Amino acid sequence: MAxxxxxxxVERLRKMKPNVYAHGKKMGRDDPMLExxxxxxxxxxxxxxxxxxxxxxxxxxxxxxxxxxxFTSINLSIDDLYTQQEMKRKCxxxxxxxxxxxxxxxxxxxxxVVSKEIDDDKGTHYHDNFLEFLKYYxxxxxxxxxxxxxxxxxxxxxxFQQQDPDLYLRVVEKNSKGIVVxxxxxxxxMGPYVDEHLVLPTRNMTKEEGDWAVSFAIPADTDxxxxxxxxxxxxxRIDLKAxxxxxxxxxxxxxxxxxxxxxxxxxxxxxxxxxxxLALTFAGxxxxxxxxxxxxxxxxxxxxxxxxxxxxxxxxxxxxxxELTELMIIAELVYASGIAAAAKATKTSSGIYTPKFVYxxxxxxxxGTNIYHEYDILTSIAGGLPSTLPPEEDxxxxxxxxxxxxxxxxxxxxxxxxxxxxxxxISDYSCSAMCGWAQYAGVHGGGSPVMEKIGIRSEYDLxxxxxIVKYLAGIKDEE
Ligand SMILES: Cc1cc2nc3c(=O)[nH]c(=O)nc-3n(C[C@H](O)[C@H](O)[C@H](O)COP(=O)(O)OP(=O)(O)OC[C@H]3O[C@@H](n4cnc5c(N)ncnc54)[C@H](O)[C@@H]3O)c2cc1C
Numbered sequence: 001m002a003x004x005x006x007x008x009x010v011e012r013l014r015k016m017k018p019n020v021y022a023h024g025k026k027m028g029r030d031d032p033m034l035e036x037x038x039x040x041x042x043x044x045x046x047x048x049x050x051x052x053x054x055x056x057x058x059x060x061x062x063x064x065x066x067x068x069x070x071f072t073s074i075n076l077s078i079d080d081l082y083t084q085q086e087m088k089r090k091c092x093x094x095x096x097x098x099x100x101x102x103x104x105x106x107x108x109x110x111x112x113v114v115s116k117e118i119d120d121d122k123g124t125h126y127h128d129n130f131l132e133f134l135k136y137y138x139x140x141x142x143x144x145x146x147x148x149x150x151x152x153x154x155x156x157x158x159x160f161q162q163q164d165p166d167l168y169l170r171v172v173e174k175n176s177k178g179i180v181v182x183x184x185x186x187x188x189x190m191g192p193y194v195d196e197h198l199v200l201p202t203r204n205m206t207k208e209e210g211d212w213a214v215s216f217a218i219p220a221d222t223d224x225x226x227x228x229x230x231x232x233x234x235x236x237r238i239d240l241k242a243x244x245x246x247x248x249x250x251x252x253x254x255x256x257x258x259x260x261x262x263x264x265x266x267x268x269x270x271x272x273x274x275x276x277x278l279a280l281t282f283a284g285x286x287x288x289x290x291x292x293x294x295x296x297x298x299x300x301x302x303x304x305x306x307x308x309x310x311x312x313x314x315x316x317x318x319x320x321x322x323e324l325t326e327l328m329i330i331a332e333l334v335y336a337s338g339i340a341a342a343a344k345a346t347k348t349s350s351g352i353y354t355p356k357f358v359y360x361x362x363x364x365x366x367x368g369t370n371i372y373h374e375y376d377i378l379t380s381i382a383g384g385l386p387s388t389l390p391p392e393e394d395x396x397x398x399x400x401x402x403x404x405x406x407x408x409x410x411x412x413x414x415x416x417x418x419x420x421x422x423x424x425x426i427s428d429y430s431c432s433a434m435c436g437w438a439q440y441a442g443v444h445g446g447g448s449p450v451m452e453k454i455g456i457r458s459e460y461d462l463x464x465x466x467x468i469v470k471y472l473a474g475i476k477d478e479e
Pocket of ligand 1: 445
């Protein structure tokens, strides 16, 4: 049975060799500090039995015909891309933001596309390696990281020009059994609770940079890997329990200290001409994912803004209706870009469909450049209370509770508990460590806005636009 339970996933983590470090200590993957981040991943396993989500989350493996979790699947049609996008929006509503697991889906799809293209060009066997790995990944319902972002050192220098060549992960040895890699990947979401690290280049490479053009999959507790993590969770709750407060996240510096990777786990090694293609193919898939998940974040900001305005008695004020409409436009334009990217997808030689790059990028760009604007709307309409409301303990204290009950009062008929719940949610969502994380993720995850602009320009036919104007203006170029 390829669909595993959340408990089976947690049990796998428990058995792994400890190589996770966080907040000053080495920890097992069963450390209570990791409970909330792991809950987010557990949700993706539970979703296969959720009547509202199962049709989106359960699909079939094209390799074995078995039922699998869509987070482990390959996009073999335009319909698959549509479903991915819808699944992400709906799943993100449940955990209050990023479900995290889609990154590996996007990485697998990119590895599938480019390993085949390398084989077609060079006669290598990377795609066979990939398909064998994918079978194993799907059969065990695994969770993978996307280990793409290198530390990058001096941003103006190329990998081979860095003072320390390890600032981009590279191959330091090759033998008949496999390769040895050294370096690190930064910002790696889910680092402490993945089964496998899925590694790919972060940029194009030149012919001097074959050692840096490397892609592979490796169990996360392999000797030589150290996962140095930052854990972010919402504030705890005592009585006013809420679903949002059950989920957290962790990002890591993943160090590869002379790590051996067997050949059968390698999907690129030295083919520098394909490094940029792999980096950008992943970016195309992942920016398409953002066209599903980011509208979900906007939905939550929109819902919170509308609800707090209602509770305050100002839900129908024209300036508020106007701001709510602005949020609707952002959410649906980003989502529409994702639909367009799927509709205009290209079938690659591997059979995998890649979303139209320009539309993945326009959607991701809209999302990234609007995130602070969206929080600005919520902040201005919520008023200052999310940042100043006394903690839950004071609401529960019989000496101060009645004061906090009386003086939180807003529109008649809205009970104090609802107000305490909503303001605490908005505080957690817009005025907390989790919020800071989500805002930075909203800007940089999947590539900073400047990268989307570069992506859009890279395949945009600007000359044809000039030609339109030349035609309209009656301008004729000399032969
Ligand atoms: C919450 C979060 C989660 C993430 N999760 C993952 C993950 O799971 N896996 C993963 O691989 N990555 C992940 N990332 C990394 C993300 O893709 C990067 O943050 C993003 O690509 C930007 O890279 P950077 O952070 O190194 O910033 P930088 O590369 O330092 O870029 C910052 C800015 O510097 C400027 N700049 C950079 N390079 C140049 C240049 N050559 N010339 C001119 N200007 C330049 C640009 O203005 C750019 O916007 C995550 C990031 C965040 C914030």
